[in-house]
Amino acid sequence: MKKLLLGILLGLLVEIGNAQNLACSQALMQINNDSLLKKLQELVGKSPVIIDNTSQYISSRYAFHPNNILAAKYLENTCTSYGYNIRKMEYSGTGTNIIAEKKGTIYPNKSIILCAHYDCVGGNITSFQGADDNASGVAALLEAARVLKNIDFPYSIQLAFWDEEELGLLGSKSYPSTGGNLPEIICVINLDMIAWDGDNDSLAMIHVIPKLPNTIGYGEYLSNIAIQHKLKLQCFIKNPGEPNTDQQSFWDKDIDAIGLTEDYDRDFNPNWHRYSDSIENINLNYFFEMSKFAIIGLCEFSMSGATGLGSEIGKEISFELFPNPNNKVLNFRFEPKYAPLKIELYQTNGTFVWEKNLVQDEKNSIELPQELPTGFYFCKVYLKGDLVKIFKLIVE
Numbered sequence: 001m002k003k004l005l006l007g008i009l010l011g012l013l014v015e016i017g018n019a020q021n022l023a024c025s026q027a028l029m030q031i032n033n034d035s036l037l038k039k040l041q042e043l044v045g046k047s048p049v050i051i052d053n054t055s056q057y058i059s060s061r062y063a064f065h066p067n068n069i070l071a072a073k074y075l076e077n078t079c080t081s082y083g084y085n086i087r088k089m090e091y092s093g094t095g096t097n098i099i100a101e102k103k104g105t106i107y108p109n110k111s112i113i114l115c116a117h118y119d120c121v122g123g124n125i126t127s128f129q130g131a132d133d134n135a136s137g138v139a140a141l142l143e144a145a146r147v148l149k150n151i152d153f154p155y156s157i158q159l160a161f162w163d164e165e166e167l168g169l170l171g172s173k174s175y176p177s178t179g180g181n182l183p184e185i186i187c188v189i190n191l192d193m194i195a196w197d198g199d200n201d202s203l204a205m206i207h208v209i210p211k212l213p214n215t216i217g218y219g220e221y222l223s224n225i226a227i228q229h230k231l232k233l234q235c236f237i238k239n240p241g242e243p244n245t246d247q248q249s250f251w252d253k254d255i256d257a258i259g260l261t262e263d264y265d266r267d268f269n270p271n272w273h274r275y276s277d278s279i280e281n282i283n284l285n286y287f288f289e290m291s292k293f294a295i296i297g298l299c300e301f302s303m304s305g306a307t308g309l310g311s312e313i314g315k316e317i318s319f320e321l322f323p324n325p326n327n328k329v330l331n332f333r334f335e336p337k338y339a340p341l342k343i344e345l346y347q348t349n350g351t352f353v354w355e356k357n358l359v360q361d362e363k364n365s366i367e368l369p370q371e372l373p374t375g376f377y378f379c380k381v382y383l384k385g386d387l388v389k390i391f392k393l394i395v396e
């Protein structure tokens with residue numbers, strides 16, 4: 001009975017893991033274009049915001065413009081109204097990051113971060129909208145806060161609004177990634193400019209970096225989410241990705257981070273860092289779709305701990321495979337009564353790659369095929385046909 005139940009449970013988890021998560025599909029339906037547009041208009045000073053019981057306009061988010069502080073208050077108030085815990089990080093005399101946090105129900109000490117910088121270029125008095133750079137990313141984060149507020153996630157989520165990116169990534173650089181009671185970061189997804197599509201090719205650029213091989217897997221996993229949820233976007237993985245934005249602050253600390261942006265290479269926004277980067281000069285439909293992508297990405301990553309699969313399947317079997325990352329010879333360890341176990345490797349997009357039966361002998365090791373490309377794989381372990389474990393394997 002126990003075994004049968006386990007089999008059914010595992011089958012279910014795998015179904016959920018391979019398809020899109022139901023709660024995330026429902027969240028996707030809650031994302032509202034009018035709500036996104038309203039947030040964008042408020043961020044660029046087109047619509048008033050109520051702060052300290054006063055109706056005011058955020059006429060600029062430039063670091064040294066007085067309304068930069070107004071923008072931070074607006075972010076704090078909005079996320080508080082949705083029920084998030086707020087950490088306000090005043091890291092210098094002029095810089096303030098706002099972090100909205102929702103604790104995970106199973107792994108509160110591990111988190112996925114979705115982030116965007118809220119400052120923009122400009123002058124101390126002049127009004128600059130910075131609509132694409134980066135009110136667009138910030139509006140997506142605020143809509144994420146709204147539609148995900150009632151979902152229980154196994155892993156913690158953090159929505160991080162960085163200040164002073166335009167002065168040299170100052171806000172994100174100052175983020176203390178470990179220590180205190182901060183959760184460990186599994187993966188960071190950074191949004192910087194998600195509202196320009198001059199050639200109407202719907203390209204979504206995902207930025208990864210070779211020195212952190214997990215990022216390649218996470219990038220592929222994110223692009224797979226766009227396909228699963230049938231978003232009207234074409235993903236392109238840029239490797240190595242753009243360094244001149246906040247993901248670099250995490251890459252510098254060897255923390256897995258990926259970027260999600262418009263096409264920086266073949267369709268760069270001609271209004272970038274100009275007065276003309278205004279709400280009138282962006283592609284709203286593309287912005288709506290990219291916002292959906294970012295939000296659904298955060299949702300799926302936080303449901304699965306960025307594995308794309310149900311977590312902690314089959315705790316009964318203690319099975320170890322090492323070293324991980326690996327360069328072609330895998331050692332394994334499990335109780336002899338479970339032999340033979342079968343392992344299967346899959347690419348992050350679900351394509352089957354390789355399988356092997358594990359029989360215990362004096363070596364307890366196997367060789368991966370020589371032609372196996374380096375990268376990030378899902379390793380599934382089967383006992384008599386039942387899936388008992390799934391984990392990430394990095395081949396170097």
Ligand SMILES: [Zn+2]
Nearest residue numbers: 133134192193
């Ligand atoms: Zn930017």
